[in-house]
Amino acid sequence: MRLKQGFYQKDAVQAAKDLLGKVIVRKYNDKTIKVKIVETEAYCGAEDKASHAHNNKKTKRTAPMFKKGGHSYIYLIYGMYYCLNVVTAAENNPHAVLIRAVEPLKGLNYIKENRQIKSSKIENLTNGPGKLSQALKINKNLDGCNLIESDFLYIIDTETEEFEIENSPRINIDYAEEYKDKKWRFFIKNNKYISRS
Numbered sequence: 001m002r003l004k005q006g007f008y009q010k011d012a013v014q015a016a017k018d019l020l021g022k023v024i025v026r027k028y029n030d031k032t033i034k035v036k037i038v039e040t041e042a043y044c045g046a047e048d049k050a051s052h053a054h055n056n057k058k059t060k061r062t063a064p065m066f067k068k069g070g071h072s073y074i075y076l077i078y079g080m081y082y083c084l085n086v087v088t089a090a091e092n093n094p095h096a097v098l099i100r101a102v103e104p105l106k107g108l109n110y111i112k113e114n115r116q117i118k119s120s121k122i123e124n125l126t127n128g129p130g131k132l133s134q135a136l137k138i139n140k141n142l143d144g145c146n147l148i149e150s151d152f153l154y155i156i157d158t159e160t161e162e163f164e165i166e167n168s169p170r171i172n173i174d175y176a177e178e179y180k181d182k183k184w185r186f187f188i189k190n191n192k193y194i195s196r197s
Contacts (some may be wrong), residue, residue: 001156001157002148002154002155002156002157003022003070003147003148003154003155003156003157004148005068005069005070005148007070008068008069008070008086008087008088008089008147008148009068009069009088009089009090010069010088010089011042011044011088011089011095012042012043012044012045012088012089012095012096012097012184013042013044013184015042015069015086015088015089015095015097016040016041016042016097016184016186017040017165017186019037019040019086019097019099019155020037020038020039020040020163020165020186020187020188021036021037021038021160021163021188022036022037022155022156022157022158023035023036023037023105023155023156023157023158024036024037024099024102024136024153024154024155025153025154025155025156026136026137026138026152026153027151027152027153028137028152031107031110032106032107033104033106033107033110033111033135033136033137034104034105034106034107035102035103035104035105035111035126035132035135035136036102036103036105036160037099037101037102037155038101038102038103038187038188038191038193038194039099039100039101039102039185039186039187039188039191039193039194039195040097040098040099040100040185040186040187041097041098041100041170041171041184041185041186042095042097042184042185042186043085043095043096043097043098043184044095044184045089045093045094045095046094048176048179048182049175049176049177049178049179049180050170050173050175050176050179050180050182051065051094051096052065052075053065053066053094053096056094058094061075062094063144064087064143064144065085065087065094065095065096066091066092066093066094067087067091067144068087068090068091069087069088069089069090069095070087070088070146070147070148071086071087071144071145071146071147072084072085072086072087072142072143072144072145072147072153073085073086073087073096073143073144074133074138074139074140074142074143075143076140077129077130078130080130081129081130081133081134082130082133082134082138082139082140083098083129083130083133084098084099084129084132084133084136084138085097085098085099086099086147086155098129099129099132100128100129100132100171100185100187100194100195101126101127101128101129101132101187101193101194101195102126102132102135102136102193103126103191103193104122104125104126104135104193108122111125111126111135111136112125114134114135114136114137115131115134115135123192123193126193127193127194127195128195129195136153138153163188163189163191164188164189164190165186165187165188165189166186166187166188166189167183167184167185167186167187168183168185168187169181169182169183169184169185170182170184170185171185171195171196
């Protein structure tokens with residue numbers, strides 16, 4: 001069942017945990033890819049020195065973060081890799097969850113095609129935010145996408161096996177002063193698709 005508006009109306013830390021095990025559905029050109037979310041990071045609005053919206057900084061780029069929870073926020077890093085974030089919480093309270101890694105469930109051939117590699121290790125196809133966005137054919141055109149209404153990108157809840165959640169500090173945010181030590185990265189314990197243990 002597709003996640004409804006109510007699911008997204010929570011702070012990013014809670015949402016980052018709750019999104020683990022949920023399934024992203026991506027549809028394009030009559031193709032369907034499904035992947036399970038196995039690793040996330042929470043970015044907690046104006047107070048969070050690692051957030052693009054620190055001090056409520058609203059720009060053309062960060063505008064989707066200020067939407068009501070249930071939208072996508074997609075940005076480019078290193079000039080070549082897109083990162084998929086799920087906006088959470090209330091409108092004008094810019095919380096977002098970075099999807100860091102996913103486990104392929106359906107459409108593996110499309111994932112390989114989109115990644116343009118013939119990796120023998122399936123877990124290397126989607127074990128990082130740039131990799132998974134390439135695998136799911138996610139780009140700036142999907143920035144600000146309404147995940148509740150979209151036919152092309154949305155998240156569903158499915159029956160999943162029980163799992164343990166582990167957490168750690170977020171990755172590559174050394175600039176964030178005291179916020180670099182917040183343990184706001186969450187991942188499914190022992191899942192082989194996470195970006196790093």
